[in-house]
Amino acid sequence: xxxxxxxxxxxxxxxxxxxxxxxxxxxxxxxxxxxxxxxxxxxxxxxxxxxxxxxxxxxxxxxxxxxxxxxxxxxxxxxxxxxxxxxxxxxxxxxxxxxxxxxxxxxxxxxxxxxx
Numbered sequence: 001x002x003x004x005x006x007x008x009x010x011x012x013x014x015x016x017x018x019x020x021x022x023x024x025x026x027x028x029x030x031x032x033x034x035x036x037x038x039x040x041x042x043x044x045x046x047x048x049x050x051x052x053x054x055x056x057x058x059x060x061x062x063x064x065x066x067x068x069x070x071x072x073x074x075x076x077x078x079x080x081x082x083x084x085x086x087x088x089x090x091x092x093x094x095x096x097x098x099x100x101x102x103x104x105x106x107x108x109x110x111x112x113x114x115x116x
Contacts, residue, residue, distance in 0.1 A: 007045060039063050065115055069100040
């Protein structure tokens with residue numbers, strides 16, 4: 001149980017750290033947020049917990065493909081924010097991300113990459 005609590009605290013600490021940096025510097029906060037820190041931390045957790053190399057490699061592989069359809073959200077959100085307000089812009093971005101993911105998964109299936 002202590003291990004899970006430590007994982008939660010460290011992982012949550014990263015999010016708090018990034019949000020605190022972002023309060024002071026938009027660019028530095030965005031840069032740190034764009035780093036694959038959570039993915040790297042997840043890979044470490046999987047390794048430390050003796051998961052197979054195949055499972056760890058698959059996690060990295062699928063993370064790559066799942067990031068691509070989320071990218072439009074980062075351009076759409078700043079555009080929608082002044083027009084719709086925070087929560088509506090966030091909701092619209094979630095919907096657009098799901099649509100992009102579905103379309104991307106269908107497109108990639110044609111190349112033999114099954115994301116769903």
